[in-house]
Amino acid sequence: MNVLVIGGGGREHALVWKISQSPLVEKIFCAPGNAGIAELAQCVDFKVDDIEGLLAFAQEQQIGLTVVGPELPLTLGLVDRFREAGLTVFGADKKAAQIEGSKSFSKDLMAKYGVPTAAYGTFTDPEQAKDFIREQGAPIVVKADGLAAGKGVIVAQTEAEAIAAVEDILCEGAFGAAGSRVVIEEFLEGEEASFLAFTDGENIVSLASSQDHKPALDGDTGPNTGGMGAYSPAPVVTDAIHQQILEKVLKPTIAGMAAEGCDYSSIIYAGLMIKDGELKVLEFNARFGDPETQPLLARLKSDIVPVLLACAKGDLSGIELEWHDKAAVCVVMAAGGYPGAYEKGQVIEGLEAAAAIDDLTVFHAGTVEKDGKVVTAGGRVLGVTGLGSTVAEAIETAYKGVKAISWPEVHYRSDIGRKALNR
Structure with a gap:
């Protein structure tokens, strides 16, 4: 069976890596992929929102299963379009994807069906939003309603910070159409x-x-x-x-x-x-x-x-998952400045040294190959993932990999997994 994976980040590299281990699979294509994915799959140059182009490609290559990684094509109805054409596709259809595509839809659904969540209000009018913030006090959370690549959430410690976030989103258009509404929620501790x-x-x-x-x-x-x-x-x-x-x-x-x-x-x-x-x-x-x-x-x-x-195919009856006993830790290595402005095109050193470390896999996210070298091409660049018999051992393996890899101004957190150790 031929498989098409849509996306080009660390998640998609992990999916391609795992799918490539299946005896059911003959060939994997990935659109658009990245430098790491290219070692396991044929990367094809389609944007994830080019639904008609992807559909034509899937039909031409007789794709037996399409796996959608990112949220954007889901909210645009890629799954619906593929299913209409008779193709087997893994992902939420357009209606179901609203649970992510609209935070107000998601919050209203939870309120209606009794799912525990933070108290909230939804606003399109900035003055009403600001009044709500003053009534509730801080800390408080301000969220752009639509998709903002994981960056549309502001945890405001003061009322002034929350009001500034509302102005950025509703008045200044910081997140474009995704910020045409805001959801303002109580701050949850834990x-x-x-x-x-x-x-x-x-x-x-x-x-x-x-x-x-x-x-x-x-x-x-x-x-x-x-x-x-x-x-x-x-x-x-x-x-x-x-x-x-x-x-x-x-x-x-x-x-x-x-x-x-x-x-x-x-x-x-x-x-x-x-x-x-x-x-x-x-x-x-x-x-x-x-x-x-x-x-x-x-x-x-x-x-x-x-x-x-x-x-x-809509039938999971009889499906069970088996897990390795080992723990796993993934440390993201990002471009300096992320999630703000950052440089692209930095040559990544040490990938071969990292590949030689036992129980370590380096998943590529924002990378491309240029002149025979792997260079940075995004904010989150690599996901260095270590295994160990305990979380502590997995942390040690992951950071051993991180220390083997470098590029100018690389940024990563040094405390991934520490909360598990505190328990």
């Missing part, structure tokens, strides 16, 4: 976790627990990013919390989506805040997390292709 599960709209097959690190700097300080690292398993997700997630979050959400005419058959990602054994949902994503996918797939023992096919 420890974050990511929980991903496959669903066919009825059956739920959970992945292992994981934890992302959104802020740019050590100690969870600095601006929010698309994610600076992740690890799995996350000890904050105890067996009791796991059961709560299934009963209080995933089951009512998936049933609620069906009741709203949004049949959900794909992966669903719940970003959670956990405190004193109770949880609330921060956000939902309609796709694999990035960088959570890297450590999760490094730990997955099962062949992923039958799972993706079962999900794409």
Whole structure:
């Protein structure tokens, strides 16, 4: 079977890496891919939102399974278009992708179906939004309603900071059309976790627990990013919390989506805040997390292709996942300045040395090959992923890889996984 993976980041490299291990797969294409993906798949030069171009390519190459990585093509209806053409495609359709594409849709859904989440208000009028902030006080969270590549969330410590965020989003257009509305939420304290599960709209097959690190700097300080690292398993997700997630979050959400005419058959990602054994949902994503996918797939023992096919065909009955006992830690190496302005085209040194380290995989995110060398081409450049019998060992392996790799002004956090050690 020929497989097409859509996307070009670290998540897609991890998906291609795992799919390439399946005996069911003959050839993998990736659009647009990156320098690391090119070692495992044929990269084809399509933008992820070129739905008609991708469809024509998939038909021409007799693609047996298309796997959609990023959120943008999901919200634009790529899955709907491929299904109309009779192709097998893994991903949420346009209606279902609203759970990520519109934070107000997601919050209203949770409120209607009793899913625990932060109190909130939705606004298009900046003055009403500012009044709400003054009523609620700070700290408070301001979110652009639409897709903003993981950067549309401002955790404001003061009212002035929150009001400035509203002005940036609603008045200055900091996030374009994604910021035509804002969702303003109460600030939640606790420890974050990511929980991903496959669903066919009825059956739920959970992945292992994981934890992302959104802020740019050590100690969870600095601006929010698309994610600076992740690890799995996350000890904050105890067996009791796991059961709560299934009963209080995933089951009512998936049933609620069906009741709203949004049949959900794909992966669903719940970003959670956990405190004193109770949880609330921060956000939902309609796709694999990035960088959570890297450590999760490094730990997955099962062949992923039958799972993706079962999900794409809407029947997960009988599917179970097997996991390696080892822990995995992914440290994101980013361009200096990320998530703000950064330089591209820096030559990356040390990739061969890192490749020689046992239990280490370097997933490429923002890279291209130029004149025979791998150079930086994005904000998040690499996801250096280490395995170990414990989280502590996996951290050691990952940072051994990080220290082997360099380019000018490289930036990474030095505390990925530390919360697990504190437990």
